[in-house]
Amino acid sequence: MGREIDEVKYEVAIATRILAATGLATGVTAGLGHVSMRVPNQPDKFVVKGRGYEIDSLGEMQYYDMIVCDLEGYKIDGPARSTQCSEVKIHACILRERPDVMSVVHVHPRNVVLMTVLEETLVPMCQEGADLVRTPLPLYPHTKTVWSEEEGMELVRTLGDAKAVLMQGHGATMTGRSPSDAVISMLQLEEQARMNRWAVAAKGSDHKRISDAYLDEATNRPRQDEYPHFKELMRRIGGNPPRNGVWNSYRKQVSADMVKP
Template sequence: MTEPANRPDPGGQEPRAELATATRILARHGMIGMFGHVSLLTEDPGRYLICPGAGRRKDRCRPEDVHELSLDAEFAPGLPLELYMHAAMHRAHPEIRSLVHVHSPNLTALAAMAEPPAELLMLHASFWPEHVPLWERPELVTDHAAGDELVRLTGDSAVALLRWHGAVVTGRTVREAVFRTVLAEYHAGVVLASLAHGRPLAPVPVPRDELYARVLPATTHDMNWRFEGSYVELDD
């Protein structure tokens, strides 16, 4: 099968279109579907955009399907049930413009381990924390207090795991959050494979923040938009 030609980066997308594109890219990767969600803080730091909730096809998300909420908003039908984690993150860390929550298989498998491994096995996953925060409560994040607790646990880590549940991934832009989410799931799979073979692992000899700056400049975060634009474009 011939792949579609790469499309130019759709720069300058207005925020609703940006979030809708992010939602479709994550859906294409199987990162979100019936469950899972992504948000984007607006220019007004008291409000954020979030994709539709469970039961909506994320791979068909359009700008008009995106919800705009205040940080104090409560759940209502049509919204993601766990919107509270997004509100709490954007309230506590407005520099974190985007948060993704996924139930993807490899990240969920790591979240079921007694002590999730923190080894870095991929250059492009150098955002992986040296100590992986783990939310131990066996229930969903369904109120503001729980959202605040999760955010305190996450701290400044780009990834946090939720026991038997999945993960949250953050980014300074929605493009960084999407890029990190796709790579976090891939990296989790590499970690699981490495544990299975049981052979010694070579440590990365460079500090992770230095490696991230070297390997993943901001222009890298646009790659999903450039590479996958034609795959997730919707017909009118």
């Protein structure tokens, strides 16, 4: 299928392993969840984890385990004995209907699931991911897995132009500009859900949240390299430092035994 697709498969395998490494898919959910990535130069194709491996755990994936699909969710390449993931329509329908999306992550994070069953609206409770929940996220009102085109399209309509959609008693689906954007955003969403759960347990449904005024204050401010004590140094080293260090750390952790294409 070509060098580019093998590189995309490797990136998807890394992101899939990071779901396990960060606890988004462990224990009872060790085999559940998937990351997809649109192939940059073939935008009508995407790569995602499949089903039917002898060892089926997100933390074990290699690039050659990955499945290439078209935007209808049909398998067009991958190991002979593997199928696409059962919820491939989540990825196919979103990537087809949202050309702005490059990557989709679907997992069953425990705190997110719990809060959807309790019908508690997630609100900003810490900095990390506050923007994700500042406006209530859309909720797909079903617990069943997304198998059909109709179910996939209902999920897409519920998502609308939001970044993520919650799925009642099931999980969440996150969109992103890249696998790292989508996975890190999913981690932040799960952290907000954990903080919301503690708040509900301590204070009930009408607990306090970070106010819009404080969120605005945190957002509407100069860039860090505009402050006098950073300005000269950051100009010399070429602007604000890169923000992908955490991703690179997980990447290093999970890739030690990975085969490169």
